[in-house]
Every structure is written in structure tokens, then in C-alpha cells.
Amino acid sequence: MGKKDSEYGSWRDGDEPKLDYEGKTGSFNKLSPRSSLETGNSPEENSGLQPAFPADNIDDGGVKTTQKGKSRESDEEGHLDYHIGLVMKERYEVVSTLGGGAFAKVVECIDRETEERVAVKIVRNMELFREVGKSEVSVLEEINGLDDDNTFACVRMRDWFEHEGHVCIVFELLGLSIFEFLRQNHFLPFSVEQIRGMAFQIFRAVCFLHRNKLTHTDLKPENILFVCSDYDLQYNESRECTERKLRSLDLKVVDFGTATFDHQKHESLVSTRHYRAPEVILDLGWNQSCDVWSLGCVLMEFYLGSTIFPTHDSKEHLAMMEKILGPIPSHLLEKTRKQHYVHNGSLHWDKSSSSGDYIKKHLQPLKNYMHDESEEDFFDLLGSMLEYDVYRRITLEEALWHPFFNPLRMQKQPS
Structure with a gap:
């Protein structure tokens, strides 16, 4: 007898929040707690490092802001203030929230062109995070190009775009992380x-x-x-x-x-x-x-x-x-x-x-x-x-x- 994957997770105690995939066909989600873990990609440990998901608090609220560098569609921390049904790039319709971290929030979307479900990572609208997001896109483009037959077990980026100043990366949907x-x-x-x-x-x-x-x-x-x-x-x-x-x-x-x-x-x-x-x-x-x-x-x-x-x-x-x-x-x-x-x-x-x-x-x-x-x-x-x-x-x-x-x-x- 099979059973669907859990849609929820929580963060490890002591780890800076990083995003993960999770879901029945796959998605991003929060990490689960594990005691006494510390990540090296923390600004507190190395101010010169630009982590993908640096330590910070999450605010799931939808506070609009006109702070410099952010659009009115972003909350006070630079996360996109999205809603279910939002369509990005006239293609990706948000159907649920899959997870969130300090670097980005991740949503499940329907790709209206293919009718497939995908995970879209929406990076915070702040210059530091945009740079890191674009760096990840460059690496993923390189990987996709070098492995166009999908021979090696690396996640596939389907697309990327910008929405209201947010770098958005579209991924295939996968299952649970091994830790989860x-x-x-x-x-x-x-x-x-x-x-x-x-x-x-x-x-x-x-x-x-x-x-x-x-x-x-x-x-x-x-x-x-x-x-x-x-x-x-x-x-x-x-x-x-x-x-x-x-x-x-x-x-x-x-x-x-x-x-x-x-x-x-x-x-x-x-x-x-x-x-x-x-x-x-x-x-x-x-x-x-x-x-x-x-x-x-x-x-x-x-x-x-x-x-x-x-x-x-x-x-x-x-x-x-x-x-x-x-x-x-x-x-x-x-x-x-x-x-x-x-x-x-x-x-x-x-x-x-x-x-x-x-x-x-x-x-x-x-x-x-x-x-x-x-x-x-x-x-x-x-x-x-x-x-x-x-x-x-x-x-x-x-x-x-x-x-x-x-x-x-x-x-x-x-x-």
C-alpha cells in the first residue's frame, strides 16, 4: 500500500534555512530539524561568502514595501508577495506554497504551456540575492548543456525568468530529500x-x-x-x-x-x-x-x-x-x-x-x-x-x- 509524501517540514535546529524539494511528485520544502547542525554558508562565519540560502528569519506575511531596491510586490524582507492563482511570465500559475527560506520562497506551479507541474524558486528582490540566484542559473545552464541527454543525476532547470525584480528558477518536480x-x-x-x-x-x-x-x-x-x-x-x-x-x-x-x-x-x-x-x-x-x-x-x-x-x-x-x-x-x-x-x-x-x-x-x-x-x-x-x-x-x-x-x-x- 502506497502513501503520499508529506507536504510539510521544519528546519533543523541550528542550521541556517536552506530550501529543499519535497512533495508527491516532488517540490521544494523546508528542512527538517536535526540537533547541533551548523552550516558554513553563514554570513556570521564568513562575511565574504555569498550563500545560496543565508541565515535569516522568515516572514510569511504579505507586507508591501517601497523600500529602495524592492518593488511594491515584495514584502519587507524582499520576498515576493504572491497569491494562489498568480501567473508569472504569462505561463506559470501558482497553485501552492512548497517551502521557504531566507534566500527564496518556492511554489508549485502549473506550466500552462505543457500542463506539467513544476517547482519555481522565487529569489528575494535584493541585489545580493539576485546575484546569487543568477550565479545558480549560470551553473544550472552549464550542467544542462554538458548533460543534454540527462545522463547524470543532477536536477534539471526547466526555465528561468525575472518577475517584478525577482529571479525565478523553474525546476522539475522530484520526491522527498533523503534526509526527509x-x-x-x-x-x-x-x-x-x-x-x-x-x-x-x-x-x-x-x-x-x-x-x-x-x-x-x-x-x-x-x-x-x-x-x-x-x-x-x-x-x-x-x-x-x-x-x-x-x-x-x-x-x-x-x-x-x-x-x-x-x-x-x-x-x-x-x-x-x-x-x-x-x-x-x-x-x-x-x-x-x-x-x-x-x-x-x-x-x-x-x-x-x-x-x-x-x-x-x-x-x-x-x-x-x-x-x-x-x-x-x-x-x-x-x-x-x-x-x-x-x-x-x-x-x-x-x-x-x-x-x-x-x-x-x-x-x-x-x-x-x-x-x-x-x-x-x-x-x-x-x-x-x-x-x-x-x-x-x-x-x-x-x-x-x-x-x-x-x-x-x-x-x-x-x-
Whole structure:
């Protein structure tokens, strides 16, 4: 028996609001709460960064304003004051609100030309946000042009336009984000077999970006969406529902608001906290390998049902890494600009503190999380991705040929 996806969500505690897709056939929606999460794309952490969805409060009211830089159709924060039935570009009719954040609001529309349902992200009418919106459009146009056959699992932009000074981006509709599905499924982890199929799609998509000199910079379960998240309910002998079983694991990578080309300026702080690579925290500079680290964290979250680094503090984050992955190499600590993290060539960390006690009790070396020896290839891949030194960290091109994916390649061989 199938069931429709939820139309609602809420934001993670401590995270700056970012938009996500959600809905039966797909849509954007608010994020769901997860404790102790902090995103790196916050103006408070790096005033030079121009995030896709910077931290701010949401006002769903329809206050009109004539403040400079905003039209009379915008509320006091620069969001479009729209209504159900509004037609934009003489084509896209608003039928419902799907979600909202500080950067944009997202509505479900009927495309009057095709009669299809689409998601339209309506960016705030302020210069900073317009620039970020147009940057995202440029990245999406590049992706669409490089993958005109829709071979790789990246979200498709259908159209973009301006309405009353607002940049509006039209997307295909997708299903729930992986995080939202986990949340609705009581954070039950995925099986290793499911992870294999999902990881292969994600790796191919992000490898495609890397080959074209683009780094996503914000890979996390919220930014990976199922194409269709319809599911069947599984019951136990007492007819109690135990879990939701997805009918399809097809997915797509979304949110290119902070994607960065190799030739562009690399802001010092990127990625959402739980998925932030050590070189970013240590301010050593970063490249495409920061996406590999993020995906290592994502795969562990699929496996555990919860984040492997539950923290919002940088030094505590590094201490958690050391507990799971071993000591941070001394040559990285020597080079860091964050020398207050270092003492006598090691991480400056009080293991006897309450936080140190928590880490000691609740975290363990990576291989200790492994349930049985059949998962050895999976954990070998994880260890290669969660490598401190970017020069030793596996690339996604290499990862796609890792033995973990051998069963998929064997299935595709002709009989």
C-alpha cells in the first residue's frame, strides 16, 4: 500500500534555512530539524561568502514595501508577495506554497504551456540575492548543456525568468530529500545494498561535475532527492508498521547555489557543518576533494541513520574526527591558520572535559561501526574517502571502480 509524501517540514535546529524539494511528485520544502547542525554558508562565519540560502528569519506575511531596491510586490524582507492563482511570465500559475527560506520562497506551479507541474524558486528582490540566484542559473545552464541527454543525476532547470525584480528558477518536480525520508522513517538506516545503488548514482553525478571543473561544496542528505519517494509499508506479525520501503532508489543531486568552478574564487568556509572537510575547518584551502569527504559523511549517515559528527563546534568536530579516524597528521596542523586549535604539535583538546567524555562514550573507530565482514568493502571505501590528506583521499573517478561497486558492474555484464 502506497502513501503520499508529506507536504510539510521544519528546519533543523541550528542550521541556517536552506530550501529543499519535497512533495508527491516532488517540490521544494523546508528542512527538517536535526540537533547541533551548523552550516558554513553563514554570513556570521564568513562575511565574504555569498550563500545560496543565508541565515535569516522568515516572514510569511504579505507586507508591501517601497523600500529602495524592492518593488511594491515584495514584502519587507524582499520576498515576493504572491497569491494562489498568480501567473508569472504569462505561463506559470501558482497553485501552492512548497517551502521557504531566507534566500527564496518556492511554489508549485502549473506550466500552462505543457500542463506539467513544476517547482519555481522565487529569489528575494535584493541585489545580493539576485546575484546569487543568477550565479545558480549560470551553473544550472552549464550542467544542462554538458548533460543534454540527462545522463547524470543532477536536477534539471526547466526555465528561468525575472518577475517584478525577482529571479525565478523553474525546476522539475522530484520526491522527498533523503534526509526527509529518513526522518519520516524514524531514522532507520538504509541497507548496504541500498547504499550501494544510491552511492553509485551520486558518485557518477558529482564525478561529472568534477570532470567539468565544478565543486558542489554542499553535499548532504537534504541536497539529494529521490525522483519519486512513493513507498510501501512493511508490517510485523502484530500488524504494526515497522518501516517504509521505497519503490525506487532513483535520485538526483540538487542545490547548486554555492557550487564553485575551479577558476572562481574559493571562499575559505564552505559546506554544512556535519559534512565539512578537515582542510576547510583548518583553513588550508580546498578543492574538489572536499566533496569526496562530504559524501563519505553522507554514506555513513545512510548506514547509521544519523550523522557521524554530531557537533556545531569546530574544535570538537576535529576531536570527533580523531576519535573515529585517528590523529590528524602533524603536517596539516603545522600549516593551519587556526593555530589556536594546536598545542605542542597536536590538537589542543581536553579529553577530560564534558565534551571529551561524550566523545569517548559515544564515538568509536570507524571499523568498529561495521556490523559484519561482508561490509568490509564498504568500510574500505569510507576510509579512503574520509582521509585527512587531500593528496591521499580517493577521487570519485577512482571510487567508482572500487570493489564495493563490483556487484553493480557484474549485474550489467551480458549473460
